[in-house]
Amino acid sequence: MNQGYCIAFEGIDGTGKSTHSNRLAQSLREKGYEVVVDHEPTNGPWGRKLRESAATGRLSSEQELEYFLNDRKQHVEELIQPSMAAGKIVILDRYYFSTMAYQGARGFDPVEIRKMNEEFAPVPDLVVIMDLTVDDALARIGARGDIANEFEKRDNLEKCREIFLGLVPEKFVRLVSSNAPEAEVSARIDTLVDQLLAD
Numbered sequence: 001m002n003q004g005y006c007i008a009f010e011g012i013d014g015t016g017k018s019t020h021s022n023r024l025a026q027s028l029r030e031k032g033y034e035v036v037v038d039h040e041p042t043n044g045p046w047g048r049k050l051r052e053s054a055a056t057g058r059l060s061s062e063q064e065l066e067y068f069l070n071d072r073k074q075h076v077e078e079l080i081q082p083s084m085a086a087g088k089i090v091i092l093d094r095y096y097f098s099t100m101a102y103q104g105a106r107g108f109d110p111v112e113i114r115k116m117n118e119e120f121a122p123v124p125d126l127v128v129i130m131d132l133t134v135d136d137a138l139a140r141i142g143a144r145g146d147i148a149n150e151f152e153k154r155d156n157l158e159k160c161r162e163i164f165l166g167l168v169p170e171k172f173v174r175l176v177s178s179n180a181p182e183a184e185v186s187a188r189i190d191t192l193v194d195q196l197l198a199d
């Protein structure tokens with residue numbers, strides 16, 4: 001049994017991370033793989049506080065960063081590491097690249113944020129950056145029936161998108177435009193993951 005895989009979906013809100021992390025999980029299960037799919041912020045105590053803050057007003061930048069790190073530490077210990085150790089494929093709808101982007105957009109140095117995370121969080125085998133223009137992403141959030149929350153302000157999303165796009169030259173990062181029919185986007189992601197699993 002191998003040591004498992006970790007695949008993270010990243011990108012600004014509304015780009016299809018949740019849709020495509022679930023579609024990928026389904027398609028891998030149909031191929032016989034053992035898959036765990038989960039999201040950050042988690043449904044644990046830190047994640048719940050962070051989600052509340054998206055609706056009611058953001059925490060101070062220091063406190064927000066601390067809560068995201070606490071949430072992730074718990075996630076790594078309780079779910080990510082044990083699942084990978086059991087040889088499963090872990091699919092994450094957001095991971096520490098979101099902290100680089102969103103807390104980076106709030107003034108922290110993304111490089112420092114990455115270092116802090118990589119001290120305890122496994123580096124994923126593949127990061128899929130789902131991409132849309134901010135206008136298109138906000139339109140999809142609206143169509144989903146949601147009112148944009150505190151994290152989803154236009155200027156903030158522009159900064160976050162720039163940080164995400166800055167990761168693309170890295171070897172394990174792939175950019176996928178979400179500006180195509182869902183089945184087409186899904187097929188592109190399946191191809192990337194098939195390549196990873198064949199290596």
Ligand SMILES: Nc1ncnc2c1ncn2[C@@H]1O[C@H](COP(=O)(O)OP(=O)(O)O)[C@@H](O)[C@H]1O
Nearest residue numbers: 013014015016017018019140144180181182185
């Ligand atoms: N390729 C696509 N084309 C059109 N709509 C899509 C596509 N992928 C996702 N959507 C829709 O866009 C909205 C946002 O997708 P979602 O997966 O919730 O994004 P995220 O998890 O990144 O916030 C949803 O209503 C979803 O059905």
Ligand SMILES: Cc1cn([C@H]2C[C@H](O)[C@@H](COP(=O)(O)OP(=O)(O)O)O2)c(=O)[nH]c1=O
Nearest residue numbers: 013040041051068094095098099102103151
């Ligand atoms: C994981 C993570 C998310 N976020 C932000 C991005 C999102 O706008 C917000 C909520 O995440 P989101 O994926 O929208 O969760 P949900 O759909 O369950 O509400 O948290 C950060 O600022 N830093 C992080 O490290």
